[in-house]
Amino acid sequence: MVTSTAIITLIQRAILQGIPILYGSTGEILTEKSGNLNLGIPGIMYVGGISGVIGAFLYEESLRDGGTVNAFLAVFIPMICTIIGSLLMGLIYCFLTVTLRANQNVTGLAMTTFGVGFGNFFGASLVSLTDSDIPSVALTKTSAYFRVTLPFAETTGWFGKVFLSYGFMTYLAIIIAVLCAIFLKRTKGGLHLRAVGENPATADAAGINVERSKYLATCIGSIIAGLGGLFYVMDYANGVWSNEGFGDRGWLAIALVIFAIWKPDFAIFGSILFGGLYIVYLFIPGLALSTQELFKMLPYIVTIIVLIIVSARNKRENQPPGYLGLPYFREER
Amino acid sequence: MSKKQKTHEPLFHIAKRDSLPWYYSWAIRIIAIILALMVSALLTLFLTDENPISIFSTMIDGAFGSSRRIWNLLQNIAILLCVSLALTPAFKMRFWNIGGEGQVLIGGLATAACMICLGGKIPNTLLILLMIISSIAAGAIWAVIPAIFKAKYNTNETLFTLMMNYVGIQLVSYFVNIWEVPKGSGTIGIINQTNQEGWLPVIGEYDYLLNVIVVLVITVLMYLYLKYSKHGYEISVVGESENTAKYIGINVKKVIIRTMLLSGAVCGIAGLLLVGGTNHTITTTTANNRGFTAIMVSWLAKFNPIYMIFTTFLLVFLERGANEISTVFRLNQSFSDIITGIILFFIIGSEFFINYQIKFHTRKEVK
Numbered sequence: 001m002v003t004s005t006a007i008i009t010l011i012q013r014a015i016l017q018g019i020p021i022l023y024g025s026t027g028e029i030l031t032e033k034s035g036n037l038n039l040g041i042p043g044i045m046y047v048g049g050i051s052g053v054i055g056a057f058l059y060e061e062s063l064r065d066g067g068t069v070n071a072f073l074a075v076f077i078p079m080i081c082t083i084i085g086s087l088l089m090g091l092i093y094c095f096l097t098v099t100l101r102a103n104q105n106v107t108g109l110a111m112t113t114f115g116v117g118f119g120n121f122f123g124a125s126l127v128s129l130t131d132s133d134i135p136s137v138a139l140t141k142t143s144a145y146f147r148v149t150l151p152f153a154e155t156t157g158w159f160g161k162v163f164l165s166y167g168f169m170t171y172l173a174i175i176i177a178v179l180c181a182i183f184l185k186r187t188k189g190g191l192h193l194r195a196v197g198e199n200p201a202t203a204d205a206a207g208i209n210v211e212r213s214k215y216l217a218t219c220i221g222s223i224i225a226g227l228g229g230l231f232y233v234m235d236y237a238n239g240v241w242s243n244e245g246f247g248d249r250g251w252l253a254i255a256l257v258i259f260a261i262w263k264p265d266f267a268i269f270g271s272i273l274f275g276g277l278y279i280v281y282l283f284i285p286g287l288a289l290s291t292q293e294l295f296k297m298l299p300y301i302v303t304i305i306v307l308i309i310v311s312a313r314n315k316r317e318n319q320p321p322g323y324l325g326l327p328y329f330r331e332e333r
Numbered sequence: 334m335s336k337k338q339k340t341h342e343p344l345f346h347i348a349k350r351d352s353l354p355w356y357y358s359w360a361i362r363i364i365a366i367i368l369a370l371m372v373s374a375l376l377t378l379f380l381t382d383e384n385p386i387s388i389f390s391t392m393i394d395g396a397f398g399s400s401r402r403i404w405n406l407l408q409n410i411a412i413l414l415c416v417s418l419a420l421t422p423a424f425k426m427r428f429w430n431i432g433g434e435g436q437v438l439i440g441g442l443a444t445a446a447c448m449i450c451l452g453g454k455i456p457n458t459l460l461i462l463l464m465i466i467s468s469i470a471a472g473a474i475w476a477v478i479p480a481i482f483k484a485k486y487n488t489n490e491t492l493f494t495l496m497m498n499y500v501g502i503q504l505v506s507y508f509v510n511i512w513e514v515p516k517g518s519g520t521i522g523i524i525n526q527t528n529q530e531g532w533l534p535v536i537g538e539y540d541y542l543l544n545v546i547v548v549l550v551i552t553v554l555m556y557l558y559l560k561y562s563k564h565g566y567e568i569s570v571v572g573e574s575e576n577t578a579k580y581i582g583i584n585v586k587k588v589i590i591r592t593m594l595l596s597g598a599v600c601g602i603a604g605l606l607l608v609g610g611t612n613h614t615i616t617t618t619t620a621n622n623r624g625f626t627a628i629m630v631s632w633l634a635k636f637n638p639i640y641m642i643f644t645t646f647l648l649v650f651l652e653r654g655a656n657e658i659s660t661v662f663r664l665n666q667s668f669s670d671i672i673t674g675i676i677l678f679f680i681i682g683s684e685f686f687i688n689y690q691i692k693f694h695t696r697k698e699v700k
């Protein structure tokens with residue numbers, strides 16, 4: 001029997017699953033709109049997550065001699081670390097692909113190798129490297145501040161559970177996605193950025209600084225994606241880092257970009273749907289373990305179907321940016 | 334005095350180079366690798382307080398330290414080279430097949446299916462023959478699905494092949510759950526351990542010699558195919574310009590589908606060698622990210638199968654060396670990924686200095 005409680009729990013868990021993917025894909029949409037296909041997103045999300053963990057860890061360590069946790073610092077330090085970490089990753093990608101005109105696919109994959117390795121390495125060796133005497137990284141104190149829910153979440157029944165029971169980063173993800181959607185659709189800057197992704201030569205001729213647009217979009221995109229890693233560790237995983245725990249969510253984020261046909265506002269709903277598809281097997285009673293594995297294919301299969309439909313219908317507004325994945329070199333026309 | 338020149342004159346500009354002599358471009362790459370190794374050594378130094386010489390000697394020891402390690406190195410080179418060769422014709426056509434991971438796994442899955450379902454029921458020779466056919470077919474099918482849609486609707490192949498990887502991984506995961514031995518372990522264990530049905534033959538006493546020979550043969554064939562066959566020529570033309578290809582009467586759609594069939598088939602062989610000739614089992618990580626590493630191998634070698642032997646050697650050596658560092662200095666295994674990443678960044682960046690030159694402007698007197 002599927003009860004209403006089960007449905008509410010499913011929605012709640014789907015949103016929690018979807019938010020890291022939403023961060024990742026909002027960042028990637030912004031990046032792809034500038035013509036950069038950044039396959040380093042999974043790596044960037046790992047780096048974002050672990051940078052926040054390192055920040056929070058050092059902060060908690062500094063308080064071990066009996067200090068009290070300051071709510072502002074507990075949130076601010078991990079966040080700023082995440083921003084710096086993922087910004088650096090974005091800069092590496094831009095420097096290689098925009099300034100040095102390297103192949104985007106190769107650079108992105110190298111970033112993913114590096115980023116995942118970086119995350120797992122520091123996640124596993126943080127304790128031994130800092131000569132700390134705690135057994136593992138469990139940042140429950142700082143994590144608690146990430147998990148503060150909105151008021152009335154407990155008292156308003158199903159409404160509170162579905163809409164109010166999340167940490168602030170959940171709402172931040174949605175706000176960022178909406179802002180990106182407005183930026184891309186309604187502002188001059190967004191128009192310029194889209195022009196760069198569609199045809200950098202034309203944009204260049206129109207006086208838009210192509211290199212700067214690409215740098216800005218990709219770096220801001222990286223920061224947004226990195227926040228997804230931070231959300232995953234500090235909110236979803238209660239501040240406990242586990243290696244490979246983040247799994248393939250980075251690739252799901254790239255899948256979601258296609259599913260949302262490069263529109264951040266679609267990505268909000270898409271992420272919840274993806275989150276739901278990711279865990280729906282837990283809510284279908286009597287599934288064999290093997291069948292559960294088949295269910296985990298769903299987000300990817302849905303993405304492939306969307307990809308095919310979008311290309312088959314060939315509607316202009318639903319296509320990937322025209323110069324996606326291609327380098328731009330002014331003197332090579 | 335004339336009016337002041339108001340136009341902004343940049344300090345330098347970048348121009349494309351004519352082709353460099355090969356020794357020059359390799360010198361640039363070697364400098365990049367040395368720089369990368371220095372950065373990696375600094376990082377290791379920072380984390381372990383060991384001196385750089387002992388770090389490098391540990392790397393070399395990890396790769397060549399014993400005959401077992403050398404064979405391991407050769408085996409890893411063979412498989413990675415096989416996947417890289419598989420992806421190369423597609424890349425030459427500018428079809429970004431980043432689905433190697435999935436194609437290898439599906440090839441391996443087909444091999445494992447034959448071994449498990451038919452092992453002991455039919456003669457061993459027939460079984461191995463069936464394994465070969467099914468792994469090639471499975472890899473080819475997995476690769477041709479995105480190709481058909483690319484040819485028909487111009488569906489983005491990078492994203493499509495990427496998604497196919499994860500469908501493949503989940504499919505393997507499904508069958509691992511069905512075939513698991515013992516029940517509840519979540520793994521298959523060594524297939525046909527007692528009677529060795531379906532294990533690829535071992536030449537002499539060298540476990541991996543067969544793999545190495547097979548891959549060497551594929552390397553030579555792929556080199557000849559790309560360089561001297563009509564198909565290879567068509568691939569290059571489509572890669573350079575689809576419009577030119579259409580104009581001179583090449584059926585672009587046919588070339589895309591045919592090339593991807595080949596690409597997937599060779600990936601399938603890699604799966605066969607991994608499951609039938611090396612591991613005798615299958616897990617979701619059997620391909621071990623080789624589908625992705627192979628992309629870098631192939632690209633670094635400029636899609637030339639012979640150069641690929643060197644680039645594969647380089648990447649495998651680094652990986653094994655970095656693995657050894659992490660074991661000896663008791664660092665986490667992921668350390669090798671960080672080192673590999675750093676070295677890749679440097680090599681990727683160095684390509685710029687091979688393809689382009691920076692021309693500094695000397696300020697001219699303006700009268």
